[in-house]
Amino acid sequence: MTLSRRSLIGSSALAAGLTATGARAQAQKLNIYSHRVHRTVATTGQGGDITAGWSQRTGIGVEWVTFDTGPLQERLFREASLRETTVDIGFLLNTQTVPRITTLFEPLDEYMARDPVEDPTDIFPGMVQGMAIGGKLYGLPFRHASSGFHYNEEILAERGITAPPKTIEELAEVAKRCTYTRANGAPVVGFLLPGVTYPNVIDIARAWDGEFITPDMKCVANERPMVNAITLLRDLFVAGAFPRNFAAISTEEVNVWMQTGRAAMVINSMGRNQIYNDPQRSQFPGRIKTTTIPVSRELAGKFEVAPAKVEFWGMAIPRASRNKDLAWSLMKEMLSRESTLKAALNGNGPVRNSTYDDPRIRERVPFAEAERAVLKVARVPMPAFDQAARAADFFKEEAEAAVLGMKTPQQAMDDLVRRVQPLLG
Known part of the structure; x- marks a missing residue:
């Protein structure tokens, strides 16, 4: 009724x-x-x-x-x-x-x-x-x-970097420069994500205005923006600028990595700024800054900032x-x-x-x-649909395989599209 x-x-x-x-x-x-x-x-x-x-x-x-x-x-x-x-x-x-x-x-x-x-x-x-x-x-x-880019300005300054990266390509370069051992003997990894799940990786793909699944329900993960994002993570992993155990790091552990200076930069919810700078827990209160995710060089004229996820x-x-x-x-x-x-x-x-x-x-x-x-x-990371959880699992499996070098980024994303498209009806 x-x-x-x-x-x-x-x-x-x-x-x-x-x-x-x-x-x-x-x-x-x-x-x-x-x-x-x-x-x-x-x-x-x-x-x-x-x-x-x-x-x-x-x-x-x-x-x-x-x-x-x-x-x-x-x-x-x-x-x-x-x-x-x-x-x-x-x-x-x-x-x-x-x-x-x-x-x-x-x-x-x-x-x-x-x-x-x-x-x-x-x-x-x-x-x-x-x-x-x-x-x-x-x-x-x-x-x-909403997603933002967090960076430890003290660590960047130690590596001679006075401003946050202006493009996603520069972010990758800075991440490699900020992978080092500090004077106190503490190792630092340049870049961190709370895993390579689709909501996290989409923030990088959006630097090229990319998508995982479009609003009209097409899986486009094998197109250049997402492949670029996976390739960037693979390159950082090979360079040691992305954690070896990235797949096992929880969101709460990301907080600790940033609070203790184990990581120089992270893409995460902007609201995490307060946690990263918590004077009771952080070794760098007030020194971890939050800004927008930078766009790619080729899209600098189209977007002022990357259309990250919300x-x-x-x-x-x-x-x-x-x-x-x-x-x-x-x-x-x-x-x-x-x-x-x-x-x-x-x-x-x-x-x-x-x-x-x-x-x-x-x-x-x-x-x-x-x-x-x-x-x-900002846009949602993908449209909601009944098989979204399975699509998310498939993304994580293929992205991890690519970052670990078990597949090329293009091969992994091609396989992902073949697995996900039938779920979209």
């Missing part, structure tokens, strides 16, 4: 700050299923509670039900598959926005046409596109993690929700320019360009301008 949509008169009244008797009768509270971090950044911190004003105007409470990532997806999808659910807004990762969810969540295009969110062009386009399936929008972004959480409305119009009203509130700024002051990764203009954000995020530059061109 699909419930008929309520009249938008009540919703418009809510948007105008009026008390709607019918809306109050419809719901005394709205239920949000999310990760606990979403509740924290939405309700706690310098910016305050971004839902409080909406609740005060409408007389409707907001109930947060929080889970870890895996249990959240399981519970949310189960609730959304019911004939009727008490869940009104659910948080989804972009990787969970797969075609099968089109039967579970409400398309938002009609809402956007009739009662759009404030200044939708201010929201970074790569994240909006990442929640569209079959030309329809099923969610709106709320919190992001991963994000978005908000969606279950089709079985009893309060869709109210849910949309609250989502609009949570995505307004003011709310986005308040959530950013609470520690959220903002999804609006304008948020980065605020001096408070620029003060607390030293790489704010670099992050904004990335988000203007």
